Amino acid sequence: MTIKRLDTTTPDFWKALDQLLAWEGVSDDKVNAVVREILQAVKQRGDAAVLEYTNRFDRMQATSMAELEIPRARLEEALGRIGPAQRQALEQSAARVRAYHEHQKVDSWSYTEADGTVLGQQVTPLDRVGLYVPGGKAAYPSSVLMNAIPAKVAGVEELIMVVPTPDGVVNELVFAAAAVAGVDRVFAIGGAQAVAALAYGTESVPQVDKIVGPGNIYVATAKGMVFGSVGIDMIAGPSEILIVCDGQTHPDWIAMDLFSQAEHDEDAQSILLCPDAAFLDQVQASIARLLPTMERAEIIRTSLYARGALIKVRDLDEAVAVANHIAPEHLELSVADPQAMARKIKHAGAIFMGRHTAEAVGDYCAGPNHVLPTSRTARFSSPLGVYDFQKRSSLIMCSPDGASELGKVASVLARGEGLTAHARSAEFRIKP
Incomplete structure (x- = not known):
């Protein structure tokens, strides 16, 4: 060639x-319409809608969400089933990914100004994260490690993984990777319905704060549509x-x-x-x-x-x-x-x-993360990392003297913007 x-x-x-x-990865009108319908159905009908779409699209015959939750014991069983060379490779990779991402952890900090005012930043992990993992033939245990381990290093309390199992086909390596990475709960669901379940929560699937992980055009479109209700990592191209x-x-x-x-x-x-x-x-x-x-x-x-x-x-x-x-x-x-x-x-x-x-x-x-910006977005984006699973809150504590001096500055600027309540709120703290 x-x-x-x-x-x-x-x-x-x-x-x-x-x-x-x-590269135009924009969803067409048909995809948008299908995804919008699925999101709305899951938002309104919860588990029932997730079951309906899972049985239809993945050719499953589940009658309850309990059948679609994979117990932790099954993940450990998969870890025991895979060959020793595969297990060793998974564990070595996980150790290297974990060691690298430990270097990305950011701690809270603060400093005290001369008048006693304290300023700083408080860093806290997200409470709960959803991890989408492709299933069936396109199964990537490496993606489990790359998405789950930074979340755990960041201190995320609960990591919910969703992975479709079309026709009931399970990828043992994916389950084993989930065990190695410390995933907390796993549901055998995929597609836009899985994204919706994570974004809005159902009777069985907890609502998460952020959704990460790759997927097909329906998954990518769904992630784009739920952004705002939850955070997402990125919309990845080829x-x-x-x-x-x-x-x-x-x-x-x-x-x-x-x-x-x-x-x-x-x-x-x-x-x-x-x-x-x-x-x-x-x-x-x-x-x-x-x-x-x-x-x-x-x-x-x-x-x-x-x-x-x-x-x-x-x-x-x-x-x-x-x-x-x-x-x-x-x-x-x-x-x-x-x-x-x-x-x-x-x-x-x-x-x-x-x-x-x-x-x-x-x-x-x-060791470094393989979830990376595509389609020229590296001009303004970075690899997935621990920082994607942490939040930063500003810390401000004024001393009496600091409140007085800062109040004078705030008053002038607030009145310049015509926001009198802002000005008077600051002025109350100004020393006579």
Whole structure:
């Protein structure tokens, strides 16, 4: 297959790049209507609506929500059922993710001014969080770890996981990951009805404060619609990888790194930047030779043909400029001095430095979170972390002297805004 080639020296390069990056993930009217109907039904009828939609969409035959709640013992059973190598990998990954996120914890702080006024910030965890996990064939135990562990490190008291089990098919690794990560309750429900149950609460499913985790277009649409009633992590687009290479890394490595994201789905995006045209030819040859060996070859082929690109840049400085414009979810710096280059990167979800750092290790076990901003939102967003499960409250305690001095300032500003009650409230504390 031939992957699209771009060159920064052509007059229409930036226009062509923006066209390549464009992705419309907006739900159509039909999806919006279906999701709105489901949300309203669950809000009004609770468990009965959740049961109805679960039986219809997931081909289940449940008669009560009790049948759809997975007991903790079943999670532990799954942990015992999986092979020893899988269990060890889950536990090692969980330990690394937990250790990394421990560094993100923020403590409350305060300071006292000269007149005795105390100012500060109080940090508290969310009370209850909902975690959506895809089920059936698209089951990702790694997503359980990446979403649940930061919540637990933050101090979230109760973590409710929802995971669909179409036709009753259960993914033992997902259940085992829930056991390892310390998930508190699990319900075998999915789709917009699961999002609604978490957002509004039902007789059986507790209302949460925030919903995190990936899902299909119906789940993403539902998360967008319930935002405001609850918090959400993000509305994620297709997976992305951008590789900057100086032409000195084995081309097979680069080709496989491009495949690693392209195999997610047909809308995923894989792009390579390099100043060496001959190396781009080598990577093209590696792609052609290795693609037939891949289990998900057709998905990779479609992704690379539709949204992939090999881009020739003038030099590595220009590669940095292009990378900052793209603001990728995953950025590999496969160059001689990746740390120096990383200091020039302003926009990226995660930066993988050096020839030996495959993006794939970040997906599973490096430690940093794999829930990352997509579709250029790395310009203003960050990876999921402990901070997403904490709230900050401002602390203000005026001393008598502080109240008097601050009252004078507040009075002037309040009267300037025409808010007399504000002014007089502050003026009452001014010392004569």
